[in-house]
Amino acid sequence: MLGRLDRFVEFTIGAIAVALIATAFGQVVARYVFGQSFAWVLEVDVMLMVWLTMLSGYVGVRRRAHMATDFLVASLSPAWRRRASILAWTLCALLVAIVGWTSRIIVDSMSGMYFVSIHVEQTVMYASLPVGMGLMLLAIVVELAGLVRGRA
Secondary structure, three states, rough: HHHHHHHHHHHHHHHHHHHHHHHHHHHHHHHHHOOOOOHHHHHHHHHHHHHHHHHHHHHHHHOOOOOOOOOOOHHHOHHHHHHHHHHHHHHHHHHHHHHHHHHHHHHHHOOOEEEOOOOOHHHHHOHHHHHHHHHHHHHHHHHHHHHHHHOO
């Protein structure tokens, strides 16, 4: 169902990772070989890392690669395990929705504030919060719908 979106997000994560490696390597070479450093690299790398982190949350949910403690649930019957999973995914959806919705305030508060060395508004970095949370919410809702329909 979300195959194209998965591939797009994974491609974007890969591109961000390559950009991070390239800028960090370039900074090391510039500093130690030429005795100069780029003033903009730190701010760009922080922005890329934040986007990488928020997009990776979506991939983690889609792959079910998150940590889980199931020692309490493992002893339950399959029916109660399913109910517990539905409850857990519902609570996760609620938390992600709240964080995503309230993060708009953070994005709005960064309006007009620019990074020091690059002329980019900080909203570009903080927009990763509602985008990442929206993607995670979508992935959680798909998982929750499968559980409600009876998929294991």
